[in-house]
Amino acid sequence: MADNKNQHFVPRVHLRPFTVGREGLAINLFNLDRMKAIPNAPVKNQCSGDYFYGQNPLLENAINFIENPYGPVIRHLTDDGAIGSAVEIVLKRFIYLQYLRTEAASFKASEMVLALHDVPGSDLSVPTVRDAAKEAVQAAMLNYKDTMRIVDDLTLCIVRNRTELSFVTSDDPAVLTNRLHIQRPRNGRQSFGAKTAGAIFILPLTPKLCALLYDGAVYNADHHAHWIDADRSADVLALNVHQILGCWANLYFRDWDDREQISAQTEATKPRRPETRQTVTQAVLEKTSDWGEYYAVRKSTNIRTGEKVLVHVVSNHPVPATWPSFLRFRPNGRAYSNNTGAGLTRRWCLEQGFVRGEGYHKVSI
Numbered sequence: 001m002a003d004n005k006n007q008h009f010v011p012r013v014h015l016r017p018f019t020v021g022r023e024g025l026a027i028n029l030f031n032l033d034r035m036k037a038i039p040n041a042p043v044k045n046q047c048s049g050d051y052f053y054g055q056n057p058l059l060e061n062a063i064n065f066i067e068n069p070y071g072p073v074i075r076h077l078t079d080d081g082a083i084g085s086a087v088e089i090v091l092k093r094f095i096y097l098q099y100l101r102t103e104a105a106s107f108k109a110s111e112m113v114l115a116l117h118d119v120p121g122s123d124l125s126v127p128t129v130r131d132a133a134k135e136a137v138q139a140a141m142l143n144y145k146d147t148m149r150i151v152d153d154l155t156l157c158i159v160r161n162r163t164e165l166s167f168v169t170s171d172d173p174a175v176l177t178n179r180l181h182i183q184r185p186r187n188g189r190q191s192f193g194a195k196t197a198g199a200i201f202i203l204p205l206t207p208k209l210c211a212l213l214y215d216g217a218v219y220n221a222d223h224h225a226h227w228i229d230a231d232r233s234a235d236v237l238a239l240n241v242h243q244i245l246g247c248w249a250n251l252y253f254r255d256w257d258d259r260e261q262i263s264a265q266t267e268a269t270k271p272r273r274p275e276t277r278q279t280v281t282q283a284v285l286e287k288t289s290d291w292g293e294y295y296a297v298r299k300s301t302n303i304r305t306g307e308k309v310l311v312h313v314v315s316n317h318p319v320p321a322t323w324p325s326f327l328r329f330r331p332n333g334r335a336y337s338n339n340t341g342a343g344l345t346r347r348w349c350l351e352q353g354f355v356r357g358e359g360y361h362k363v364s365i
Helices: 012-018 057-067 071-079 087-102 101-117 129-151 181-182 233-246 256-272 345-351
Strands: 006-010 025-029 036-042 048-051 155-162 175-176 200-206 209-214 219-221 225-230 248-253 278-289 293-299 311-314 327-329 334-337 361-364
Touching: 012 200, 012 248, 025 256, 036 256, 057 087, 071 087, 071 200, 071 209, 087 129, 087 155, 087 200, 087 209, 155 233, 175 233, 181 327, 200 233, 200 334, 209 219, 233 256, 248 256
Parallel strands: 155 225
Antiparallel strands: 006 048, 025 036, 025 248, 155 209, 175 200, 200 209, 219 327, 278 293, 278 311, 334 361
């Protein structure tokens, strides 16, 4: 059995730089449902649940192995330390782990599971949302060891905030987005993921530092030895927007005086949050011919028991109004495609076997 019953899906080592006085005890938060700032909330009660990762001590130890170097790396970066290969690997492993393991991520995955169970006439037992969520995040954690290298080809930069504003974090702080997918849509392009060309990961590290992973074959950033100095308030706000768009319920910040600015930005950004995290479509087999099977989309209330049903679940990714000015499209951007609904991917993902399929070739974007 796991030694720690109260397991944090956003670790306290990540929240600590955002805590009051950097002491790791209390933190200011802004709740999106109530649109209210709350001072000095106990850190021990934030972003945690009883046996959130289950009761497998080996899994808990593996998570601790990833987390333990994170704190020293953040202190190193706070002192403007060099970004060498050791810093890169620690941050890449931590960012991808954090992306997979939050409560928000588990609920997104559980909605897919529930959609499959909820087909009319299905004889599968329907789990509770909470149980499905826990099962989903535990499965993701067990799969982490096989997929953690999927981000190794992405370029790491640390954005150094030179403005009077502060970075905020949240209860789902490791954000995956894709400017290519959002701003240059193509016919048939599907929802994006970690293996998609144009992937961008964003993780605030402290109120003055933010980590950025991006597909270097698609974007170019003005960095010097992996450092980017952000002296425009608009760029800091553009990064904070992703925390507002992607969080589950709470934003976290260190200085109580920032609450009015955070409230105003949240008020302006909240309408861009998707109403649902997933769109579920059900299609019923209508006829079969020598050419194959033909399905028609139906509402679940119009599906009869015994009919053959396909279930399609698509993630609804939020669309920010602006992007940081220092992250631009490359004039010679490239990706790989096999002209199917699988969409665009990266060369690394093909070489490492994270993407399967035939006929992939380089395309300009």
